[in-house]
Amino acid sequence: xxxxxxxxTKKSGKLGKILxxxxxxxxxxxxxxxxxxxxxxxxxxxxSGYLNYAVKKGNLFKTYEGKxxxxxxxxxxxxxxxxxxxxxxxxxxxxxxxxLELNSGKYxxxxxxxxxxxxxxxxxxxxxxxxxIHMQ
Numbered sequence: 001x002x003x004x005x006x007x008x009t010k011k012s013g014k015l016g017k018i019l020x021x022x023x024x025x026x027x028x029x030x031x032x033x034x035x036x037x038x039x040x041x042x043x044x045x046x047x048s049g050y051l052n053y054a055v056k057k058g059n060l061f062k063t064y065e066g067k068x069x070x071x072x073x074x075x076x077x078x079x080x081x082x083x084x085x086x087x088x089x090x091x092x093x094x095x096x097x098x099x100l101e102l103n104s105g106k107y108x109x110x111x112x113x114x115x116x117x118x119x120x121x122x123x124x125x126x127x128x129x130x131x132x133i134h135m136q
Contacts, residue, residue: 036116042126043114046133047087051108054091054100061121064091066100066129068108090123092130099132109134 049068056064070085089112091097100108111131118126 038115038117038119040116041113042116044112045114046109046111047089048109049085049087049107051100051104051106052086054097054104056097058120058124063121063123064094064097065089065124066091066097068110087127088125089127089129090125092122092128096129096132099135103135107136108132 047068047070049070052067052069054064054066056062066089068087068089070087072085089110091100109132110129111133112127112129115126115128118124122128
């Protein structure tokens with residue numbers, strides 16, 4: 001066997017190992033970023049207010065969207081005075097959406113999860129309501 005062939009095979013074997021490790025590290029990095037951005041729950045909480053609307057909308061992905069009007073004092077964008085706070089959210093669960101849709105205008109306590117990013121099939125907002133705690 002020729003020694004120059006051996007050296008060439010060893011070099012290409014090392015290069016292949018290095019490239020495969022780089023690909024593995026990149027895949028792990030991209031997977032970690034995607035998980036953190038779109039699936040990691042950044043925050044959870046409860047918002048209370050009057051349900052302004054609950055709609056199903058979207059061009060490609062039909063998602064459930066809603067808005068709560070929260071009472072209280074706030075900074076009005078048009079100058080000093082009283083304004084309401086709005087909480088826009090998305091809903092993944094059909095049964096929760098039906099409950100909201102049938103009770104528009106009522107006072108709700110909604111449990112939500114907050115994500116860093118928005119997925120088009122999950123909704124138009126980073127806030128996903130996953131539970132109705134109380135309704136009046």
